[in-house]
Amino acid sequence: MAAGRAREQRAEPAEGTDPALGAVRRVPTQARSRQRVGAILDAAEALVLEHGVEALTTRAIAQRAGVPVASLYQYFGDKEAVLLALAGRDMAEMDEQVATDLAALEELSVATVVRTAMAAFVTVYRRRAAFVEIYLRGRGNAAVARFGRAHNIRIAATLRGFALEHGLCRDDLSPAAAELAVEVGDRVFQLAHEHDADGDALLVEEGVLMMTAYLERYATTAGLEGVRTTVG
Numbered sequence: 540m541a542a543g544r545a546r547e548q549r550a551e552p553a554e555g556t557d558p559a560l561g562a563v564r565r566v567p568t569q570a571r572s573r574q575r576v577g578a579i580l581d582a583a584e585a586l587v588l589e590h591g592v593e594a595l596t597t598r599a600i601a602q603r604a605g606v607p608v609a610s611l612y613q614y615f616g617d618k619e620a621v622l623l624a625l626a627g628r629d630m631a632e633m634d635e636q637v638a639t640d641l642a643a644l645e646e647l648s649v650a651t652v653v654r655t656a657m658a659a660f661v662t663v664y665r666r667r668a669a670f671v672e673i674y675l676r677g678r679g680n681a682a683v684a685r686f687g688r689a690h691n692i693r694i695a696a697t698l699r700g701f702a703l704e705h706g707l708c709r710d711d712l713s714p715a716a717a718e719l720a721v722e723v724g725d726r727v728f729q730l731a732h733e734h735d736a737d738g739d740a741l742l743v744e745e746g747v748l749m750m751t752a753y754l755e756r757y758a759t760t761a762g763l764e765g766v767r768t769t770v771g
Contacts, residue, residue: 576614578604580628583621584669592622592672592680622673623686629670630690633663637694647705648765649758653751656698657724657743664728664738675732687725695721707762708754716757720750 582603586595597618601608615621636659644651664671674687699717702708727746731739755763 575604575606575610576624579606579611579614579621580625583618583625584667587622587625587669587672592676595622597621619680619682622680623682626670626674626683626686629663629667629674632667633660634694634697636660636663637697641701644768646765646767647707647761649702649707649754649762650751651765652698652702652707653720653754654747657747657750660724660728661738661743664732668736671732671736675729691721691725692718702762705761705766706759707766708757709759712754712757716754720754723753724750 579600583595583600586599586603595618597611597615598608600618600621601611604611611621615624637656640655640659640662641652644655664675674683695717696714698721699708699712699714702712703710724746727743727749728738731742731746
């Protein structure tokens, strides 16, 4: 139930976008087209891991995907658009992981929600090494930075809504405060992966404790002490 409610609170994708892909020139609707776009993104992911973001070219992506360059340009205006779509696909996976893990919690509190959300992010970062390169280490790219900021705003709204719905926080937890907490967590992940592809677990743990302490200032008694769920 929690996962379904979390999904309902997600912002609708903007016109001309696919929630699993991010911004694209033309949203693929047929199965064959979606498979082709998926192959392009998989090829870009492999190339990022092999050669890094800066070495990526549309010609190399098309060659690896086994499609004509013209076919790539049907969906993506340039390599940056491919990177954003790849980030969008992984962010959608991240949102799904957060919702699934929250739904499995047997006790809800501010502390368990923060820890579970952060752990869900870690799970996806470990599955998607290219996402670390593009998103966490590629924040110098203005388009990637804007894309990440928009995602942080959406997930902050989702988590705030979840906490309010379950009586874990008071109404004075403003959207701005929730966004700040998510931005802090995002920065923690950037630092944790700056020199460690797997992420610095101790640094992430410090981030969890810091965000929990900040958000517990807005917690209800239930949000501090915890409430049992009907899971299991």
